[in-house]
Amino acid sequence: xxxxxxxTGSLVxxxxxxxxxxxxxxxxxxxxxxxxxxxxADALLRNAARILPANELDLANARENNVPASLQDRLxxxxxxxxxxxxxxLQIASLRDPIGETLRGSTLxxxxxxxxxxxxxxxxxxxxxxxxxxxxDIAALALKSGNAVVLRGGSAAENTNRVLVQLLQAxxxxxxxxxxxVQTVDEFGRDGARQLMQARxxxxxxxxxxxxxxxxxxVRESTVPVIETGAGVVHVYLDESADxxxxxxxxxxxxxxxxxxxxxxxxxxxxxxxxxxxxxPVAARLREAGVRIHGDEATQAIITDAIPAxxxxxxxxxxxxxxxxxxxxxxxxxxxxxxxxxxxxTESIIxxxxxxxxxFLAEVDSAVVMVNxxxxxTDGGEFGFGAEVGISTQKLHARGPMGLAELTSTKWVVxxxxxxxx
Amino acid sequence: xxxxxxxTGSLVxxxxxxxxxxxxxxxxxxxxxxxxxxxxADALLRNAARILPANELDLANARENNVPASLQDRLxxxxxxxxxxxxxxLQIASLRDPIGETLRGSTLxxxxxxxxxxxxxxxxxxxxxxxxxxxxDIAALALKSGNAVVLRGGSAAENTNRVLVQLLQAxxxxxxxxxxxVQTVDEFGRDGARQLMQARxxxxxxxxxxxxxxxxxxVRESTVPVIETGAGVVHVYLDESADxxxxxxxxxxxxxxxxxxxxxxxxxxxxxxxxxxxxxPVAARLREAGVRIHGDEATQAIITDAIPAxxxxxxxxxxxxxxxxxxxxxxxxxxxxxxxxxxxxTESIIxxxxxxxxxFLAEVDSAVVMVNxxxxxTDGGEFGFGAEVGISTQKLHARGPMGLAELTSTKWVVxxxxxxxx
Numbered sequence: 001x002x003x004x005x006x007x008t009g010s011l012v013x014x015x016x017x018x019x020x021x022x023x024x025x026x027x028x029x030x031x032x033x034x035x036x037x038x039x040x041a042d043a044l045l046r047n048a049a050r051i052l053p054a055n056e057l058d059l060a061n062a063r064e065n066n067v068p069a070s071l072q073d074r075l076x077x078x079x080x081x082x083x084x085x086x087x088x089x090l091q092i093a094s095l096r097d098p099i100g101e102t103l104r105g106s107t108l109x110x111x112x113x114x115x116x117x118x119x120x121x122x123x124x125x126x127x128x129x130x131x132x133x134x135x136x137d138i139a140a141l142a143l144k145s146g147n148a149v150v151l152r153g154g155s156a157a158e159n160t161n162r163v164l165v166q167l168l169q170a171x172x173x174x175x176x177x178x179x180x181x182v183q184t185v186d187e188f189g190r191d192g193a194r195q196l197m198q199a200r201x202x203x204x205x206x207x208x209x210x211x212x213x214x215x216x217x218x219v220r221e222s223t224v225p226v227i228e229t230g231a232g233v234v235h236v237y238l239d240e241s242a243d244x245x246x247x248x249x250x251x252x253x254x255x256x257x258x259x260x261x262x263x264x265x266x267x268x269x270x271x272x273x274x275x276x277x278x279x280x281p282v283a284a285r286l287r288e289a290g291v292r293i294h295g296d297e298a299t300q301a302i303i304t305d306a307i308p309a310x311x312x313x314x315x316x317x318x319x320x321x322x323x324x325x326x327x328x329x330x331x332x333x334x335x336x337x338x339x340x341x342x343x344x345x346t347e348s349i350i351x352x353x354x355x356x357x358x359x360f361l362a363e364v365d366s367a368v369v370m371v372n373x374x375x376x377x378t379d380g381g382e383f384g385f386g387a388e389v390g391i392s393t394q395k396l397h398a399r400g401p402m403g404l405a406e407l408t409s410t411k412w413v414v415x416x417x418x419x420x421x422x
Numbered sequence: 423x424x425x426x427x428x429x430t431g432s433l434v435x436x437x438x439x440x441x442x443x444x445x446x447x448x449x450x451x452x453x454x455x456x457x458x459x460x461x462x463a464d465a466l467l468r469n470a471a472r473i474l475p476a477n478e479l480d481l482a483n484a485r486e487n488n489v490p491a492s493l494q495d496r497l498x499x500x501x502x503x504x505x506x507x508x509x510x511x512l513q514i515a516s517l518r519d520p521i522g523e524t525l526r527g528s529t530l531x532x533x534x535x536x537x538x539x540x541x542x543x544x545x546x547x548x549x550x551x552x553x554x555x556x557x558x559d560i561a562a563l564a565l566k567s568g569n570a571v572v573l574r575g576g577s578a579a580e581n582t583n584r585v586l587v588q589l590l591q592a593x594x595x596x597x598x599x600x601x602x603x604v605q606t607v608d609e610f611g612r613d614g615a616r617q618l619m620q621a622r623x624x625x626x627x628x629x630x631x632x633x634x635x636x637x638x639x640x641v642r643e644s645t646v647p648v649i650e651t652g653a654g655v656v657h658v659y660l661d662e663s664a665d666x667x668x669x670x671x672x673x674x675x676x677x678x679x680x681x682x683x684x685x686x687x688x689x690x691x692x693x694x695x696x697x698x699x700x701x702x703p704v705a706a707r708l709r710e711a712g713v714r715i716h717g718d719e720a721t722q723a724i725i726t727d728a729i730p731a732x733x734x735x736x737x738x739x740x741x742x743x744x745x746x747x748x749x750x751x752x753x754x755x756x757x758x759x760x761x762x763x764x765x766x767x768t769e770s771i772i773x774x775x776x777x778x779x780x781x782f783l784a785e786v787d788s789a790v791v792m793v794n795x796x797x798x799x800t801d802g803g804e805f806g807f808g809a810e811v812g813i814s815t816q817k818l819h820a821r822g823p824m825g826l827a828e829l830t831s832t833k834w835v836v837x838x839x840x841x842x843x844x
Binding site for chain 2: 026372
């Protein structure tokens with residue numbers, strides 16, 4: 001039973017409605033849920049003339065408030081982005097329904113049959129920044145996994161989100177499902193987020209998605225169980241045997257393809273014996289893309305125009321065209337550095353040495369560990385999840401890109417014929 | 423990297439030692455871990471002459487402090503209980519090693535091979551009451567699943583726990599594993615628990631096990647991710663078609679076999695059409711065992727010596743020979759009652775009606791749902807887990823009895839040949 005007493009009546013009404021809707025969704029067939037998702041995908045395209053003007057209003061406010069260009073970019077919807085969003089919803093519809101899947105099971109010596117089956121969480125809360133696509137992605141993933149959602153989006157996207165939530169609710173009702181399965185607390189402003197964090201008993205899990213500040217606040221203040229998503233001080237390590245072309249291509253892709261996201265490369269480590277061979281071509285390719293290299297002394301000796309790196313560079317998530325570069329003695333030295341500075345998001349080794357590849361994969365304790373691949377692949381869409389709720393950097397419940405399975409819990413079903421315990 | 427600044431140096435030393443040991447354990451073979459478990463099982467029997475006098479000292483203090491008899495019972499070790507404890511450790515050794523198990527995997531269209539593999543958490547914290555068996559159970563489960571543990575046991579068991587922790591550490595070292603994998607913060611008293619809750623970055627997951635008060639405190643104050651274990655306001659529902667013998671046996675077993683534990687029955691619900699048939703024989707059997715029935719008006723009309731139940735009875739976890747009994751109109755009424763008052767631990771329906779059994783299993787949202795079985799089976803040992811860390815009543819990460827798998831996280835391993843994102 002809900003324990004909290006700090007919630008206002010009007011918010012409790014929404015949470016109660018979400019709970020009631022979640023009970024319907026939990027026992028809704030995959031066919032019905034997919035029909036709702038197809039309706040949502042369609043509604044996003046059909047209602048461009050409602051969505052885009054609302055988004056334009058948010059963008060105008062953002063410009064007036066001198067919001068940074070990168071944030072304006074995340075806030076912006078256009079016909080092409082609406083189409084991508086609609087496609088993501090269709091892809092989610094095409095995935096297998098996770099609900100009801102049997103994960104484990106056995107018949108005990110006493111004849112009791114026990115099975116662990118996948119069930120929805122119930123009510124999922126999400127607190128995120130001004131990215132309207134997150135509203136649709138999270139609602140669609142939650143719906144497919146049988147959950148109701150309570151959303152608190154960034155206030156800079158409030159006009160866009162209001163329209164999107166209306167469309168989501170209408171789409172649910174069109175196929176005979178409760179519109180209350182998608183709730184927003186945006187109208188409560190900051191207090192909506194604060195109350196959501198205290199809604200233990202009403203909200204089963206709370207997912208913050210956004211800046212380190214936002215996430216830390218939620219982790220600190222929430223009594224609702226939280227899945228931390230997150231910050232990525234992401235490393236690539238060029239081993240002694242790394243192929244030059246692979247190294248150049250992967251470092252360039254990991255740093256440059258989209259520098260503002262959490263799976264972008266932030267620190268490059270290079271084996272001392274390979275530094276002279278690899279750093280010049282890597283740096284040349286990065287320089288063409290406008291990357292500023294912050295190097296340690298050994299790096300500066302090779303890349304003479306590198307900015308001298310300081311201690312803070314090693315723990316900085318630049319999210320820009322900056323890259324910290326350090327020469328390390330060997331694999332152990334590289335893994336020591338990663339252990340010390342990584343946020344445990346994604347790390348990749350570039351090598352042709354099998355034993356070192358296996359050691360790196362086994363010993364580096366991050367959500368995603370890679371060999372000979374760009375860190376940019378740590379992504380729910382790339383992993384085949386359709387979309388993602390976020391990328392978990394904690395170890396509890398979910399780790400790495402979070403798709404449908406990560407929005408579920410389990411329960412044990414026990415079938416007996418009168419067994420009692422002796 | 424660890425974020426907290428409130429930890430004292432001597433505690434940080436222990437946490438650092440646990441972390442270092444966890445890195446060794448994470449890549450230790452199953453054979454080596456099982457050797458350590460066999461050594462622990464043996465040491466418990468071999469050192470009875472050290473353990474039991476320490477336990478006798480704790481018991482003497484407990485008697486002096488007028489600790490309730492039920493708590494004294496949980497605190498007590500004797501030769502037979504030591505043997506059970508040793509057997510549990512051997513059973514844990516016999517289980518399959520969860521570490522390295524591949525949970526999901528695929529080769530993406532671009533040729534990237536991705537697999538999700540089971541890995542240890544790293545450092546597991548446990549805060550629990552004065553039950554020395556929990557010290558051994560949790561340490562053994564943690565070891566088998568490749569984790570270090572930091573323990574804070576109830577101060578009433580401090581002498582027993584000190585000896586047990588020494589034996590655990592010595593057993594690890596005997597087989598060449600770091601003794602630091604088992605740490606206790608008991609010597610810091612209450613402050614040890616407080617600091618453990620703030621050790622975010624040092625401790626990967628914190629498991630409180632004990633009273634509702636203890637658990638609520640940890641949930642409220644911990645910044646380390648918590649798995650809530652818990653309180654059980656457990657229900658049995660006797661449906662219209664319930665067999666009389668089954669009903670009598672299961673209700674008796676669920677209430678009487680061990681009333682002080684969380685999976686014991688607390689509220690019995692009876693279908694109105696079956697109340698006259700079932701309540702008299704059920705009550706007669708319970709009466710023989712000394713159970714006090716707290717009934718609603720309809721129950722009082724049938725069981726005339728029932729204590730009148732009040733609103734608080736429905737949400738009380740008696741943990742004694744008391745039982746709340748309510749007559750309900752039908753399955754929906756029973757499920758409404760459960761939804762309102764249950765702590766979502768375990769609920770069982772007694773019925774011969776297939777459709778009602780399936781509705782109950784599908785719609786009741788508890789960690790364990792049963793048909794025609796005693797609620798006392800919700801237990802890691804009974805489920806074949808060897809022992810249990812506790813029974814999770816939350817939906818995040820683990821739900822129901824927690825064994826080895828519940829002490830693990832996962833990571834994604836990505837193997838490429840130079841893939842970059844387009």
